Amino acid sequence: MTPTITAFERSPDRGKGQARDMRVRWALEEVRQPYDVRLLSFRQMKEPAHLALQPFGQIPTYEEDDLVLFETGAIVLHIAERHPGLLPQDINARARAISWMFCAVNTIEAPILELQVAKFAEANESRAAQRMPLVKDRIRDRLGPLSTRLGDAEWLDGGFSAGDVMMVTVLRRLNVSGLLEEYPNLAAYVARGEARPAFKRAYEAQFAVFKATEDE
Ligand code: GTB
Numbered sequence: 001m002t003p004t005i006t007a008f009e010r011s012p013d014r015g016k017g018q019a020r021d022m023r024v025r026w027a028l029e030e031v032r033q034p035y036d037v038r039l040l041s042f043r044q045m046k047e048p049a050h051l052a053l054q055p056f057g058q059i060p061t062y063e064e065d066d067l068v069l070f071e072t073g074a075i076v077l078h079i080a081e082r083h084p085g086l087l088p089q090d091i092n093a094r095a096r097a098i099s100w101m102f103c104a105v106n107t108i109e110a111p112i113l114e115l116q117v118a119k120f121a122e123a124n125e126s127r128a129a130q131r132m133p134l135v136k137d138r139i140r141d142r143l144g145p146l147s148t149r150l151g152d153a154e155w156l157d158g159g160f161s162a163g164d165v166m167m168v169t170v171l172r173r174l175n176v177s178g179l180l181e182e183y184p185n186l187a188a189y190v191a192r193g194e195a196r197p198a199f200k201r202a203y204e205a206q207f208a209v210f211k212a213t214e215d216e
Helices: 020-031 072-082 092-119 126-150 162-174 184-194 198-216
Strands: 006-007 036-040 061-064 067-068
Touching: 006 020, 006 198, 020 072, 020 162, 020 198, 036 072, 036 092, 036 198, 067 072, 072 092, 072 162, 126 184, 162 184, 184 198
Parallel strands: 006 036
Antiparallel strands: 006 061, 061 067
């Protein structure tokens, strides 16, 4: 059965590929698995039908036959395990690629989310302005070692993997912060990911959703 994912009917990012369905779309495009998308309003995301799929009322979800998944790390891992192309055959290299997936959502994404909170949720509070330099430094504490580890390599561990899908999409959240540019090899790494044909197809697909609703 063709898998179905859920995504924002109107993404707050205006089609910039920042919402987390982007990483699932990209993984599906990398393995050439066609998929359907069910678009949800914010109200629909909090209704029982969607809460039965995603306990927190968030997107994306993934449905395939009688399997329902939430959490993008788990969804991308499932796709990578089901199809060749996103995880190495060698068992140790495979385990390392999965470590990078966890690293992306755990070690790297967590401080980046703090930046989003400081920018938007606390934007009117003076304490947000005070916190901002500390939040940025916490991100630098993660980007520095990541940059050192990546060095001149093309991808995180040998060939392109699901670890790179997760890491590139997480780092893209820094796009307008200026932080990524402080680490030219990480900026180049993100650009390499964005240049992949599968990334471009995924980006265009989510952008088409924004374009379709833009004038409504
Ligand atoms: N840990 C979960 C996962 O990885 O699947 C997190 C899922 C999640 O945070 N989903 C967000 C959501 O549904 C959308 S992606 N939020 C609604 C809610 O919680 O009620 C986060 C997101 C939203 C908007 C932008 N943006 O506008 O730039 C970027 C990222």
